[in-house]
Amino acid sequence: MSVDLKLVEAKQMIAPPSQSFSMWVWIRKNLFNNWYNMLLTLLAGSLLVYISYATLTWVFTEAQWAVIGDNYKLFMVGQYPILALWRIWSALTMMTFMFGISAGTFKGTMLRLCYILSTIYLVHIIAPFTENTSKIWLTAQLVMLVISYFIGSKIPYAKRFNIVGWVISIPIILFFIHGFGILPVIRTNVWNGLMLTLMLAAVAIILSFPIGVLLALGRTSKLSVIKYFCIGYIELIRGIPLITILFMAQILFPLFLPTGLTIDNLLRVMLGATFFTAAYMAENVRGGLQSIPNGQYEAAKTIGLNPVQTTAFVILPQALRAIIPTIVGQSISMFKDTSLVAIVGLVDLLGIAQSVKSNPEFLGRHMEVYVFIAFVYWVIAYSMSYSSRRIEKSLGVGER
Amino acid sequence: MRESKVSTPFWRDNRILPVLFQIGFAILVVLFFGYLISNAINGLNRLGINFGFQFLRRTASFNIAESLIDYQPTDTYARAMIVGVLNTLRIAVIGIILTTVLGVSVGIARLSNNWLVRKLSGLYIEVFRNTPLLVQIFIWYFAVILPLPQVQDSYSMGDFYFNNRGIAIPWFTANSHTFIWVIISIIGLVSAVIVWKYQLNKQLKLGTKRFPTLWAITTLIISFILAWLVTQSGPVHISRPELGNFNFSGGLRLSAEFLAILAGLVIYTATYIAEIVRAGIQSVNKGQTEAAQAIGLKSSTMMRLVILPQAVRIIIPPITSQYLNLTKNSSLAIAVGYQELVGVGNTSLNQSGHAIEIILIMIVVYLTLSLITSLFMNIFNKKTQLVER
Numbered sequence: 001m002s003v004d005l006k007l008v009e010a011k012q013m014i015a016p017p018s019q020s021f022s023m024w025v026w027i028r029k030n031l032f033n034n035w036y037n038m039l040l041t042l043l044a045g046s047l048l049v050y051i052s053y054a055t056l057t058w059v060f061t062e063a064q065w066a067v068i069g070d071n072y073k074l075f076m077v078g079q080y081p082i083l084a085l086w087r088i089w090s091a092l093t094m095m096t097f098m099f100g101i102s103a104g105t106f107k108g109t110m111l112r113l114c115y116i117l118s119t120i121y122l123v124h125i126i127a128p129f130t131e132n133t134s135k136i137w138l139t140a141q142l143v144m145l146v147i148s149y150f151i152g153s154k155i156p157y158a159k160r161f162n163i164v165g166w167v168i169s170i171p172i173i174l175f176f177i178h179g180f181g182i183l184p185v186i187r188t189n190v191w192n193g194l195m196l197t198l199m200l201a202a203v204a205i206i207l208s209f210p211i212g213v214l215l216a217l218g219r220t221s222k223l224s225v226i227k228y229f230c231i232g233y234i235e236l237i238r239g240i241p242l243i244t245i246l247f248m249a250q251i252l253f254p255l256f257l258p259t260g261l262t263i264d265n266l267l268r269v270m271l272g273a274t275f276f277t278a279a280y281m282a283e284n285v286r287g288g289l290q291s292i293p294n295g296q297y298e299a300a301k302t303i304g305l306n307p308v309q310t311t312a313f314v315i316l317p318q319a320l321r322a323i324i325p326t327i328v329g330q331s332i333s334m335f336k337d338t339s340l341v342a343i344v345g346l347v348d349l350l351g352i353a354q355s356v357k358s359n360p361e362f363l364g365r366h367m368e369v370y371v372f373i374a375f376v377y378w379v380i381a382y383s384m385s386y387s388s389r390r391i392e393k394s395l396g397v398g399e400r
Numbered sequence: 401m402r403e404s405k406v407s408t409p410f411w412r413d414n415r416i417l418p419v420l421f422q423i424g425f426a427i428l429v430v431l432f433f434g435y436l437i438s439n440a441i442n443g444l445n446r447l448g449i450n451f452g453f454q455f456l457r458r459t460a461s462f463n464i465a466e467s468l469i470d471y472q473p474t475d476t477y478a479r480a481m482i483v484g485v486l487n488t489l490r491i492a493v494i495g496i497i498l499t500t501v502l503g504v505s506v507g508i509a510r511l512s513n514n515w516l517v518r519k520l521s522g523l524y525i526e527v528f529r530n531t532p533l534l535v536q537i538f539i540w541y542f543a544v545i546l547p548l549p550q551v552q553d554s555y556s557m558g559d560f561y562f563n564n565r566g567i568a569i570p571w572f573t574a575n576s577h578t579f580i581w582v583i584i585s586i587i588g589l590v591s592a593v594i595v596w597k598y599q600l601n602k603q604l605k606l607g608t609k610r611f612p613t614l615w616a617i618t619t620l621i622i623s624f625i626l627a628w629l630v631t632q633s634g635p636v637h638i639s640r641p642e643l644g645n646f647n648f649s650g651g652l653r654l655s656a657e658f659l660a661i662l663a664g665l666v667i668y669t670a671t672y673i674a675e676i677v678r679a680g681i682q683s684v685n686k687g688q689t690e691a692a693q694a695i696g697l698k699s700s701t702m703m704r705l706v707i708l709p710q711a712v713r714i715i716i717p718p719i720t721s722q723y724l725n726l727t728k729n730s731s732l733a734i735a736v737g738y739q740e741l742v743g744v745g746n747t748s749l750n751q752s753g754h755a756i757e758i759i760l761i762m763i764v765v766y767l768t769l770s771l772i773t774s775l776f777m778n779i780f781n782k783k784t785q786l787v788e789r
Contacts, residue, residue: 030515037513041514041517044517047520223418225422229429240762243732243742244762255439257439336531342534343734350534357542366546366547377530
């Protein structure tokens with residue numbers, strides 16, 4: 001009998017009284033619950049209305065967007081020869097293919113990124129200023145994305161295939177863009193626009209990662225010479241602005257090379273950006289290393305691993321997993337910082353904007369040009385931070 | 401167990417190996433840098449430039465538009481560099497103050513129980529955090545400030561004037577009585593604090609209301625009245641901007657370049673500070689809030705005495721690095737032509753050809769600034785941490 005009573009009680013506890021929920025109650029609770037919130041709501045509301053009204057009227061009536069449509073090719077790839085554009089399209093197809101494969105294998109965040117990518121492609125297909133050849137290529141990208149998605153979800157050894165695929169795709173993309181003598185070489189001074197921005201960011205992030213890991217290991221090492229070398233390097237680089245490093249890469253670096261040896265302008269800037277990011281990457285990795293409890297080292301020692309094995313197979317995999325969101329954050333800030341190369345004379349997305357707005361045909365169209373490139377940067381940076389938040393959630397890093 | 405007579409060969413000895421490895425590493429590093437430096441010395445010799453800092457005494461012969469100290473093109477490179485450092489400091493100090501105010505307000509607004517305020521501050525953060533700072537600075541400079549009208553037909557709001565050379569606003573100028581005013585106000589402030597503490601102590605001991613804040617404010621007001629009686633005048637004059645033939649005179653005039661870089665830095669860095677403040681406040685254990693509510697604290701008292709002291713400990717280290725970022729990012733001013741350290745350095749470098757020396761100076765100055773900032777923040781950090789235990 002008593003058992004029954006408990007059951008009844010439990011049932012009552014499971015089903016709480018249904019709350020009457022209405023729009024009005026929500027508004028009262030969230031916007032007008034006391035006098036100063038009422039004031040705040042009115043202030044914030046009028047600010048919001050004013051901003052959206054001003055923005056919308058500007059975007060749809062005052063702004064002359066012809067400057068964007070007419071120069072679209074410049075913004076994307078700069079002065080890259082039109083006859084060789086198929087090479088960039090091929091490189092892009094390679095990238096789309098790998099995105100699709102990864103989406104098919106990992107689903108989740110990669111799949112979301114592919115949605116964003118296909119939305120971007122779709123918008124460009126619909127856009128009135130896109131040329132017909134570009135539309136065909138863009139449609140091919142979409143088809144490629146779908147095909148590779150299905151390949152990615154079916155292939156055996158998918159993870160290994162992904163890693164190998166991404167590693168191989170980098171030289172292939174570079175081959176298409178540069179030519180390496182097999183295709184006619186296209187000099188780096190016409191690698192402009194968004195393409196250059198993305199390339200700089202990718203190179204700096206990918207190359208800085210191994211250097212950063214080495215520096216972090218060096219900084220936590222017990223060998224004092226190496227430790228202080230790494231500390232010195234990291235703190236020196238972190239103490240000075242990126243623009244100084246870029247000036248060093250442009251002006252000082254040639255001085256330090258033996259006579260007769262010259263290094264390409266773009267390559268020097270890439271090296272500068274890489275060594276700059278490496279110092280920050282090292283600090284991130286060090287954070288990950290410090291989060292590993294001492295027991296892990298002791299356990300590895302007990303089963304007879306030597307220090308190198310301990311680091312490679314026990315410590316680093318855990319440390320790196322814990323700092324994936326931080327690394328993405330670092331990548332976002334590197335991506336935004338690539339805009340600084342416009343100051344030292346490279347023509348990235350911002351550099352192209354500078355030259356487009358000084359074209360007498362589009363005099364005074366500053367706002368349109370800058371708002372457009374700001375939007376492009378924003379879409380990419382926001383997608384990255386969005387995926388970082390998703391990864392953070394799925395790793396459960398925040399909760400631990 | 402038999403004592404082994406065979407000694408470990410040195411290439412497997414755990415005591416010798418690390419030492420050898422480190423010596424090898426040190427030799428490699430020294431050789432590498434030696435090689436680079438010898439290349440540089442050879443290269444410079446061929447160009448006919450001698451390494452050294454003597455060039456700093458030569459005449460700079462370029463103009464700097466804004467300077468906190470007196471500067472003419474006939475002054476030396478050294479003085480030009482000092483002007484640059486001062487301009488960097490000016491932007492950094494003003495920027496840090498403004499960005500803290502904006503960032504903390506937005507960070508608290510992110511946690512407001514008002515839905516609209518929460519979403520609006522979130523929108524601000526997402527928009528300005530995910531676009532490059534340099535693009536924002538260019539937008540402020542080329543797309544907002546430069547299209548403003550000429551000086552002659554400035555927009556005006558009362559005594560505030562906006563034109564494509566910047567803004568001119570009314571400002572205070574010291575008069576002959578300012579010194580006396582400052583002294584009396586400081587005395588008033590100190591005695592106000594003493595009175596406040598005394599009354600607060602009494603209130604705690606006797607358990608009756610003694611209105612310590614009211615007492616303190618009254619003391620302060622009395623000191624102001626006293627100052628006014630002594631000097632028979634206000635503390636400062638207010639100077640209004642007047643339109644002359646070419647530009648405004650009087651008041652406070654801020655150049656377009658300075659405004660652009662300041663607006664960019666403040667608005668960009670504040671998004672980071674807002675997120676840090678939000679995370680810091682959220683990281684305070686919920687039990688603390690509940691305990692504070694349980695002993696009957698008002699929400700403002702709870703914030704001031706329970707939440708903030710604990711949040712500050714978490715907030716300070718990341719906020720320090722944001723201050724450093726702001727100081728370093730002020731070097732982007734070169735893009736709009738505000739002459740701070742990197743701008744002056746770049747001009748001097750192009751004129752004199754002493755690239756290595758000038759970049760060394762820049763590095764030393766930035767490292768010193770970083771060091772000073774971290775020092776101050778570490779002292780502050782120690783203070784706040786003592787509060788807890």
